[in-house]
Amino acid sequence: MIRYTVRVGETPPLKDPIPPSFPPLRFRLFVWSACNFLMSDIQTNPIIKAVGLHKDYGEFHAVKGIDFEVMPGEIFGMLGPNGAGKTTTMRMLSSVSPITAGQIFIDGLNVAEEPRKVRDRIGVVAQHDGLDPDLNVHxxxxxYARYFSITGKAAEDRAREMLEFFGMDQRADSGIHTLSGGMKRRLTLARAFMTRPKVLILDEPSTGLDPQARNRVWEQLFRIREAGATILMSTHYMEEAAQLCDRLVIMDYGKILSRGTPDDLVMEHAGSLTAVIRPTNGSGPAVRSKLESMGKDVRERGAALVVHGPEELRKELGQIDNAAVRFRVSTLEDVFLNLTGRELRDE
Amino acid sequence: MATLAMRTGLDFRPANVYGVWLRHWLAFKGGWLVDSTAIVIEPLFVLLAVGFGIGKFVEDIQGNLSYQEFVAPGIIAANAMWPALFNCSWGAYQRMENHKIFETMISAPVNLSELAAGEIVWGATRAAMTTAAVLLVATLLGLINSSLAILILPLGFLVGLVFGGMGLVYASIAPTQHSMMLIFTLIGTPIFFFSGAFFPIASLHTGLQPIAWAMPLTGAVHVARGLSTGDLGMSHLYGLLYMIGLASVFYPLSFMLLRRKLII
Structure with missing residues (x-):
């Protein structure tokens, strides 16, 4: 029952303030929320899902139980030093390496059960180029497209399109041995993208490239993502991870140490500010104990000491005896070194 | 279920075999001039040197057959072996280990059974090319006595299947690139010389004859000679069946060994 208060001098409203609706509001709300529920389910279904993933090579445990999910349209990074298990994980994802334990789902398919259907849907760029030196670029x-049943005119059109997309249309007839490292890498990207895969798996896509070539590759990865593909990539370049990845995991010794967006990881593990303290000759231990007495978590980084913390660090450590202090914004590299330690790998 | 299909070979895409074969054809077209010299000129040297050089000093063999007529079909069959063996052992090893092309293929939806089939069939194609070239020259030189000899062409293809399979088996177990040489020196060369192409097996020591007969090429040489002279018997059928048997053992063995090596 709607009651109108009519004041003197005011015209009463001609219509109900809330017009009666058909279908009724309650029904519309129900439909709307149901749609939302369904849509949200589609949107949040991971396109790659790894559950309890293990890989053993005999006695050696390369991957020791990792879980992660990659959402459609994401660039997802795996960051880790050499031997962390990144390549092994990616080989399992692309079904060229049997899974010791655990499961991987790509686009809803169980990789162990339907490896071929998975490979139909993904593009892989391995660390080595795997380009055919006996064939030219085109x-x-x-x-490669033929292995995906793309042949004839469709393959020709796609090849032309890819060469244009990756800025190599002038080199279609070139031999592989005449290409620079950056061009070879772009060609492997073009090859993987020839089949318009839903998922691209890239193992260290910019290793061994100069900064120009690397930036070019990054630009193209963004464009591939814009075209709707999901990208899972491994890297040990911090800048690459920070620039490219929406989310990432940091791996070491076959385990995931931490995960999140690059910014979140930096805030969580290295604070917003990093103080780099260079003690003058011989005063290292003294400076260190001074910092520790202030309750700081001191880490060695080369010849310097670093302390992470919030902005207040600037005031607190502004004046340290026998040391030069410099402040800088914390980076993913700090996170990485804090989590994975300083010891050398591959040795 | 799908893995079961993979293991039993039910999940087999013939189009991929053609895809792998076509890759080889494209690569071959890229450098055909160099490759064709290996195909044609080398066997011709052998034919001329052995047939007409050494042949001058050899009396007629097996009744009314001149040495040239005896040795020509042998050389044709024996020379079908080399391109197949080379492509599927040394060539395959290069593609697998140095250029990682096999890895590229199996990251794409190509199964190793299809990859191996493509490799071996290409090896056999190369073998058939050599066979055709040498057969033509031998015919022009008047060394072929029967029109049945046209069947030496598919026989050359079969030789290619056998030695392609054998080469691929070896490529998948060879520990290093250097050890790839062994298949030529320890396996290829003795087979080439002792499978009855250049002299009758009957002239070998009786203890060695069974070994010579067991060699994978002997059957082919025997059949080729039969086709060339037009004088065929049951022994030729056995030779043929032996070759087919070998090809059908080497092929599955090759992709099982490749799986052991690459899918790790």
Whole structure:
């Protein structure tokens, strides 16, 4: 029952303030929320899902139980030193390495059960280029597409499109041995993208490239993502991870040490500010104990000491005896070194 | 279920075999001039040197057959072996270990059974090319006596299947690139010389004859000679069946060994 208060001098409203609706509001709300529920389910379904993933090579445990999910349209990074288990994980994802334990789902398919269907849907760029030196640029693309049943005019059109997209249309007839490192890498990206895969798996896509070539590759990865693909990549370049990845995991010794967006990881593990303290000759231990007496978590980084913390660090450590202090913004590299330690790998 | 299908070979895409074969054809077209010299000129040197050089000093063999007529089909069959063996052992090893092309293929939806089939069939194609070239020259030189000899062409293809399979088996177990040489020196060369291409097996020591007969090429040489002279018997059928048997053992063995090596 709607009651109107009519004041003197005011015209009463001609219509109900809330017009009666059909279908009724309650029904519309129900439909709307149901749609939302369904849509949200689609949107939040991971396109890659790894559950309790293990890989043993005989006695050696390369991957020791990792879980992660990658959402559609994401660039997801795996960051870790050499031997962390990144390549092994990616080989399991692309079904060229049997899974010791655990499960991987890509686009809803169990990788162990339907490896071929998975490989139909993904593009892989391995660390080595795997380009065919006996074929030219164009032939490399077309030959690869044929394995995905893309042949004839469709393959030709796609190859032309890819060469244009990756800025290599002038080099279609070039031999592989005449290409620079950056061009080879772009060609492997073009090859992987020839088949318009839903998921691209890239193992260290910019290793061994100069900064120009690396930036070019990054630009193209963004464009691939814009075209709707999901990208899972491994890297040990911090800047690459920080620039490219929406979310990432940091791995070491076959385990995931931490995960999140690059910014969150930096805030969580290295604070917003890093103080780099260079003690003058011989005063290292003294400076260190001074900092520790202030309750700081001191880490060695080369010849310097670093302390992470919030902005207040600037005031607190502004004046330290026998040491030069410099402040800088914390980076992913700090997170990485804090989590994975300083010891060298591959040795 | 799908893995079961994979293991039993039910999940087999013939189009991928053609894809792998086509890759080889494209690569071959890229450098065909160099490759064709290996295909044609080398066997011709052998034919001329052995047939007409050494042949001058050899009396007629097996009744009314001149040495040239005896040795020509042998050389044709024996020379079909080399391109297949080379492509599927040394060539395959290069593609697998140095250029990582096999890895690229199996990251794409190509199964190793299809990859191996493509490799071996290409090896056999190369073998058939050599066979055709040498057969043509031998015919022009008047060394072929029967029109049945046209069947030496598919026989050359079969030789290619056998030695392609054998080469691929070896490539998948060879520990280093250097050890790839062994298949030529320890396996290829003795087979080439002792499978009855250049002299009758009957002239070997009786203890060695069974070994010579067991060699994978002997059957082919025997059949080729039969086709060339037009004088065929049951022994030729056995030779043929032996070759087919070998090819059908080497092929599955090759992709099982490749799986052991690459899917790790």
């Amino acid at each position: 032939q490399n693309l077309v030959t």
